[in-house]
Amino acid sequence: MLYTVRNFLVAFFAFGVALYALVAYGFFTLGSLVHPAMKTSFMAHSIGIYAHVFASAIALLLGPLQFSTKLRANYITLHRWNGRVYLFLGVLLGGSAGLYVAQFAYGGLLAKTGFSLLAMAWLHSGFMAYSAIRRNNIAEHQRWMQRNFALTFAAVTLRIYLGSFMAAGVRFEVFYPWLAWLCWVPNLLLMEWWLGSFKSEEE
Ligand code: HEM
Numbered sequence: 001m002l003y004t005v006r007n008f009l010v011a012f013f014a015f016g017v018a019l020y021a022l023v024a025y026g027f028f029t030l031g032s033l034v035h036p037a038m039k040t041s042f043m044a045h046s047i048g049i050y051a052h053v054f055a056s057a058i059a060l061l062l063g064p065l066q067f068s069t070k071l072r073a074n075y076i077t078l079h080r081w082n083g084r085v086y087l088f089l090g091v092l093l094g095g096s097a098g099l100y101v102a103q104f105a106y107g108g109l110l111a112k113t114g115f116s117l118l119a120m121a122w123l124h125s126g127f128m129a130y131s132a133i134r135r136n137n138i139a140e141h142q143r144w145m146q147r148n149f150a151l152t153f154a155a156v157t158l159r160i161y162l163g164s165f166m167a168a169g170v171r172f173e174v175f176y177p178w179l180a181w182l183c184w185v186p187n188l189l190l191m192e193w194w195l196g197s198f199k200s201e202e203e
Pocket residue numbers: 017018021024033034038041052053056057059060095098099101102103104105106107115116118119120122151152153154155
């Protein structure tokens with residue numbers, strides 16, 4: 001029951017942020033919905049931003065479906081194709097473009113380093129998940145995919161923290177650089193805990 005509620009909430013927020021991104025970047029002028037300080041950089045690297053936003057939104061839309069045991073059991077071909085699109089279009093293109101736009105991110109070195117490491121971890125975990133399934137190691141594939149999606153979910157947690165800081169009256173230039181870390185490090189730690197990575201051998 002708890003597992004189902006968790007999956008539902010994850011999918012709900014992931015779809016919500018993906019739809020926001022598709023509408024905001026498909027129908028509005030570039031930079032019109034972000035903080036004015038970010039607009040110039042977005043306009044200067046528009047191809048990178050569009051590639052990043054649309055490809056990553058695909059990862060957010062397709063990712064939650066991959067964890068459905070029913071889908072895997074009854075429609076394995078769909079799981080495979082969904083997974084290929086998720087990894088090659090969503091993660092590979094979205095992550096490479098994310099790494100590129102991270103170099104121009106608002107918030108100085110702190111933000112640039114945080115977003116760059118997120119992009120590298122996203123690409124790395126995607127590669128490890130793919131390489132595991134090519135070797136037919138299903139357990140390892142699942143673990144890397146769970147890590148990978150915890151990082152995809154950074155797009156959701158970033159916006160939750162952003163809204164919370166704004167509601168609390170913290171200035172954008174103060175909190176934004178920290179968001180580049182806060183949006184993914186706790187997600188990854190929580191996932192490692194869930195996967196039992198911190199358990200000692202004796203336990
Ligand atoms: C997980 C790896 C990701 C990395 C490394 C990353 C990195 C970045 C960076 C550096 C920016 C520009 C920020 C700035 O200029 O200050 C950005 C913006 C953005 N990213 Fe990502 N991102 C990731 C995942 C995602 C995902 C999964 C989505 C899905 C929708 C997404 C959607 C967006 C959007 C919509 C923006 C524009 C800002 C906004 O409208 O709120 N990103 N991302």
